[in-house]
Amino acid sequence: MLYRDIFMAFFRSGMLCYGGGPASIPFVHREAVERYKWVNNEEFVEIVAIGNTLPGPINTKMAGYIGYRVAGIMGLTIALIGATLPTAALMVILLTTLSHFANEPWAMGMTRAMVPVVGVMLSVVGWQFLVIAAKGLGWPITLIHVVVVAILITFVIPHPAIVLAGLFVWALVGQGLLEKLISRKKKPAETHTEAGTSVEGDE
Secondary structure, eight states: OHHHHHHHHHHHHHHHOOSSGGGGHHHHHIIIIIISOSSOHHHHHHHHHHHHTSSSOHHHHHHHHHHHHHHHHHHHHHHHHHHHHHHHHHHHHHHHHSGGGTTSHHHHHHHHHHHHHHHHHHHHHHHHHHHHHHHHHOHHHHHHHHHHHHHIIIIIOSOHHHHHHHHHHIIIIIHHHHHHHHHHHHHHHHHHHHHHHHHHHHO
């Protein structure tokens, strides 16, 4: 039953997702978080963030990790098969039998019609990510992060994975250093307060 659920979850997310890459995130979220509750929203955000810093399609990375977390090596294998094999087989079939329809107006219209649908789904997941981030950081800091990252990705850094890797390093190292600096500044103030209290007590 569990193996079947793993296969069907990533089979559906792979078959129903249109456009690949980030477009698969809402579908995996629906299966792993909403339907089967294998991970919660916060854990899913972490999976997406770390997955985007690594090379390769995000759908297969999410499938591999979630499958392994749920059912070990067998779960990882089944999740990857469900995410990749059906769509790969369908790709071969379509390209070998229906490739001559690629330039037909109805086929091109179908492709264009799916773009706004995927955009809306990504926006919904993006909003959920912002709400989760705001719970931990607060809205002002979250919005500052959004603006800074948007500027970096648009004008400075050519690939978002570099930004994600930098944020990951900051979360591991920079945050700890910042907390140490803050604690060092607090210690002299506390010492001064204690000394003042002691003098008043002596008087």
